[in-house]
Amino acid sequence: MLHVSTRGEAPVIGFTEALLAGLARDGGLYVPEVWPVVSGQEIAGFAGRSYEDVAATVVGQLTGGAFPEAVLAGMIRDAYATFRHPAVCPLVQLDDNLFVLELFHGPTLAFKDVAMQLLGRMMDHVLKARGERATIVGATSGDTGSAAIEAFRGLDQVDVFILYPHGRVSEVQRRQMTTVDAPNVHAIAVEGTFDDCQAILKALFNNHSFRDQLKLSGVNSINWARIVAQTVYYFTAGVSLGAPHRPVSFTVPTGNFGDVFAGYAAKRMGLPVAGFTIATNANDILARTLASGSYTVTGVEPTSSPSMDIQVSSNFERLLFDAYGRDAGEVRRLMARLGQAGSFTIGDDPLAAIRGEFGAEAVSEAETGAEIAQTWRTAGYLTDPHTAVALAAARRVQPADPSVPMVVLSTAHPAKFPDAVERASGIRPPLPAHLADLLGRREHFTVVANDMSAIEAFIRDRARALPRAALQ
Numbered sequence: 268m269l270h271v272s273t274r275g276e277a278p279v280i281g282f283t284e285a286l287l288a289g290l291a292r293d294g295g296l297y298v299p300e301v302w303p304v305v306s307g308q309e310i311a312g313f314a315g316r317s318y319e320d321v322a323a324t325v326v327g328q329l330t331g332g333a334f335p336e337a338v339l340a341g342m343i344r345d346a347y348a349t350f351r352h353p354a355v356c357p358l359v360q361l362d363d364n365l366f367v368l369e370l371f372h373g374p375t376l377a378f379k380d381v382a383m384q385l386l387g388r389m390m391d392h393v394l395k396a397r398g399e400r401a402t403i404v405g406a407t408s409g410d411t412g413s414a415a416i417e418a419f420r421g422l423d424q425v426d427v428f429i430l431y432p433h434g435r436v437s438e439v440q441r442r443q444m445t446t447v448d449a450p451n452v453h454a455i456a457v458e459g460t461f462d463d464c465q466a467i468l469k470a471l472f473n474n475h476s477f478r479d480q481l482k483l484s485g486v487n488s489i490n491w492a493r494i495v496a497q498t499v500y501y502f503t504a505g506v507s508l509g510a511p512h513r514p515v516s517f518t519v520p521t522g523n524f525g526d527v528f529a530g531y532a533a534k535r536m537g538l539p540v541a542g543f544t545i546a547t548n549a550n551d552i553l554a555r556t557l558a559s560g561s562y563t564v565t566g567v568e569p570t571s572s573p574s575m576d577i578q579v580s581s582n583f584e585r586l587l588f589d590a591y592g593r594d595a596g597e598v599r600r601l602m603a604r605l606g607q608a609g610s611f612t613i614g615d616d617p618l619a620a621i622r623g624e625f626g627a628e629a630v631s632e633a634e635t636g637a638e639i640a641q642t643w644r645t646a647g648y649l650t651d652p653h654t655a656v657a658l659a660a661a662r663r664v665q666p667a668d669p670s671v672p673m674v675v676l677s678t679a680h681p682a683k684f685p686d687a688v689e690r691a692s693g694i695r696p697p698l699p700a701h702l703a704d705l706l707g708r709r710e711h712f713t714v715v716a717n718d719m720s721a722i723e724a725f726i727r728d729r730a731r732a733l734p735r736a737a738l739q
C-alpha cells in the first residue's frame with residue numbers, strides 16, 4: 268500500500284514511513300494512492316463480530332501488510348483492552364432513528380484514544396524493530412495532547428512535546444496533560460490559540476534540518492495512521508444498523524476534519540453512507556465554506572466546546588485533493604493562497620462534489636447548552652458540549668429520509684467539561700475512578716511565547732532523539 272502527498276512533491280511511501288513521517292516533506296498530507304476496498308460480503312460478515320476483529324480486517328486493508336497479521340492483531344487487542352466498555356465504541360439509541368456512537372471509553376475520555384492507543388503501539392513496534400528513536404511533537408486544543416501523552420508516556424523510544432493554547436482548554440483537559448510525571452513527556456502552554464500551535468507544529472516539520480536531526484514524528488490527524496484507526500468505528504456502527512444492506516448517515520462534531528474524513532475514507536472503502544453532516548460550533552469556517560465556496564480564516568472564538576475552537580482545519584486539504592480529482596497542483600495553489608491571503612475559493616465542480624457528500628451546520632453556544640439540557644431532560648442522557656453540538660446539528664437535518672438511521676459521534680465524556688455540562692443541565696458529571704484524584708495531582712508545564720524559535724529551542728534542549736553533540 269503506497270501513500271501520496273496531497274501536494275504531490277514528497278516521496279511516495281509505504282504505511283510504516285507514513286506512520287513515522289506525520290506531515291509529508293512538501294507540507295502536504297499523506298493519503299493512500301488507491302483506496303482499498305472492503306467488499307459488501309466482508310462488511311456483511313462483520314455482523315456479530317467484535318470491534319477488535321473488525322479492526323483487524325479494516326486496519327489490515329489500510330496498512331497493506333506493513334505488519335504481520337498476528338502482530339497487528341496483538342496490537343489491536345492490547346490497544347482496546349485499555350477501554351472501559353466491552354464493545355469499545357458502543358452505540359446508544361436516543362430515539363427511533365437517532366443513535367449516539369460513544370467514542371470516549373478509553374483512558375483519557377475522548378475519541379482520540381481510539382486511534383492513539385493503536386498508533387502508540389504501532390510506533391513503538393516500528394521504532395524498536397529499527398533500533399530508532401523519535402521526537403513526537405503534537406498540537407492540541409485539549410484532547411489529542413492527553414491521549415498522546417497517555418499512549419507514549421514512559422516509552423524509551425520517544426520524547427513527547429505537546430503544544431496547547433494557554434488558558435483555552437478545560438481544567439480536566441489541562442491536568443490530564445500536566446500531571447503526568449514521566450521524563451519523556453513535556454507539556455508546553457503556548458501563549459496563543461490552537462491555530463497558532465498547529466501553525467508552529469507545521470513550521471517545525473517544514474524545517475527539514477530540525478525535522479531530520481530530531482527525527483520528528485507527528486501524532487495529530489495530519490498523521491495518516493490516525494485516520495486509519497478511526498475508520499473502524501464507522502464500519503462497526505454502520506453494520507450494527509444494517510450495513511451493507513441499508514445506508515447510514517453520520518453527524519460528526521468537527522474541528523480539524525480528521526474524524527469526519529475517517530468516515531469519508533470508510534465510505535470510499537465501500538461502507539454505504541447516505542451523507543455526512545459536519546457539525547461546528549461558533550468557529551464555523553467549514554459551514555461557511557460549504558455555503559459560499561470561500562474558505563476564509565477569521566479569529567477564533569472561545570466556546571464551551573474548546574476542542575473544536577479551530578479555524579484552519581488541517582484535514583480539509585485531504586478532501587480538497589479528492590474533490591479536485593487528485594490534482595496536487597491545484598491543492599498547492601489553494602494552500603499557497605491560504606498562506607498569503609488567509610482565504611481561497613473552491614471551484615464550482617469540486618464544490619459540487621463536496622456538497623454531494625457533506626452538509627454542514629454551525630451551532631451556537633445557546634443551542635449547545637439547550638441541547639445538553641434537553642437531552643438530559645427527555646432522554647436522561649448527559650452529553651459533553653462537543654457531542655451536543657453534533658446532536659443539535661443532527662436534529663436540524665433530520666429526518667431527510669426516515670429509513671436512514673442517523674448516528675451522532677460522541678467524542679468526549681461529559682466529565683471532561685464539568686463546568687459547561689453543569690451550567691446547562693444542573694448535573695456535575697463525576698470523573699471515572701481512574702481519574703478521581705486528578706484535581707489534586709501536581710502539575711508540570713512550561714508557558715512559552717507564541718514563537719516558533721522559542722519552541723524549537725525548548726524542544727532541542729530536552730529531546731533525547733540524538734546524542735547532545737549531534738544537536739549543535
Ligand SMILES: Cc1ncc(COP(=O)(O)O)c(C=O)c1O
Nearest residue numbers: 410521522523524525526574678
Ligand atoms: C471532543 C472533540 N470533539 C470533536 C473534535 C473535532 O474532531 P476533528 O478535529 O477530528 O474534526 C475534537 C478535536 O479534534 C475533540 O477533541
Ligand SMILES: N[C@@H](CCOP(=O)(O)O)C(=O)O
Nearest residue numbers: 407408409410411487488574
Ligand atoms: N481537537 C483536537 C485538535 C487537534 O486535532 P487532531 O485530530 O488533528 O489531533 C485536540 O483535542 O487536540
